[in-house]
Amino acid sequence: MTLVRLRPGILFVVAVAALTGACASTGATPRPFPTPGPRSPAAAPPPHDQTRPPLTAAPTPPTAGASPSPTTPTAPTSPATPVALDTYALTGTALTLRGTPYRNGGGDPRGFDCSGFTQYVFAQHGIALPREVKDQWDMGRPVNVEEIEPGDLMFFTTVAPGASHVAIALGGDEFVHAPSSTGVVRVERASSSYWAQRFIAARRIGN
Numbered sequence: 220m221t222l223v224r225l226r227p228g229i230l231f232v233v234a235v236a237a238l239t240g241a242c243a244s245t246g247a248t249p250r251p252f253p254t255p256g257p258r259s260p261a262a263a264p265p266p267h268d269q270t271r272p273p274l275t276a277a278p279t280p281p282t283a284g285a286s287p288s289p290t291t292p293t294a295p296t297s298p299a300t301p302v303a304l305d306t307y308a309l310t311g312t313a314l315t316l317r318g319t320p321y322r323n324g325g326g327d328p329r330g331f332d333c334s335g336f337t338q339y340v341f342a343q344h345g346i347a348l349p350r351e352v353k354d355q356w357d358m359g360r361p362v363n364v365e366e367i368e369p370g371d372l373m374f375f376t377t378v379a380p381g382a383s384h385v386a387i388a389l390g391g392d393e394f395v396h397a398p399s400s401t402g403v404v405r406v407e408r409a410s411s412s413y414w415a416q417r418f419i420a421a422r423r424i425g426n
Contacts, residue, residue: 304344304425306370313340313387313395319404321397326350331404333385336397337372340387346424356382359424367421373409375417382419 313336322330326339334355338348348355355372362371369390374382386396389406397404409418 304346304370306368309340309344310369310387310389310395312343313404314389314406316340316404317395317406319397321399321402321404323399325397331397332399333397336404337385337387341424348424352382352385355385356422359422362421362423364418364421368423371421371423373421374419375414376419377417384417388421 316328316331316336316339319328319336320330321332322335323332324335325331326335328339331339334348334350334352337355338350341348348358352374356374359372362368367373367388367390369388371388373386373388373394375384375386376382377384384396384398386394386407388394392408392410393406394409395404395406398407407414409415
């Protein structure tokens with residue numbers, strides 16, 4: 220606090236408030252989920268007759284069969300449990316990020332690596348995926364290649380044995396991903412000579 224002297228003998232106390240900004244995360248789980256804002260100050264109760272104690276309302280008994288109202292915000296959905304996923308909206312989000320530069324360890328629109336890209340896109344739709352490709356491989360359920368649908372995760376072996384690259388299926392033989400070869404998020408075909416021989420499997424999150 221700072222003491223400011225306005226005239227002799229009288230001091231006023233001025234509170235100095237510091238404004239802080241949110242720091243950018245580096246490699247952390249993105250946080251698209253809404254968080255509650257600051258509460259408004261509670262309104263002062265109306266004045267009452269000081270000669271009598273204030274009246275208090277009797278609690279209303281719960282209606283038979285009614286469920287109690289939730290008192291805490293809903294937590295982000297775990298991908299381990301089936302959820303309804305709007306795959307049209309999800310793939311739309313992924314496509315809006317085309318052209319975003321590749322950044323090793325990146326997980327936001329300033330730059331993505333492959334698993335940072337899939338984690339970010341799914342997070343925008345309320346589903347938290349793990350950060351690493353090998354951990355995303357363990358999510359959801361396997362899908363036969365002829366049954367791949369938009370929104371499914373597609374896994375490839377590239378820089379290491381096993382699943383080392385992940386993309387989001389768009390349907391019609393296409394997928395969107397964050398590759399390192401050309402440096403930007405882009406759409407490619409799974410039937411191309413490069414990706415066809417490196418495809419391992421697909422997995423479905425939700426639905």
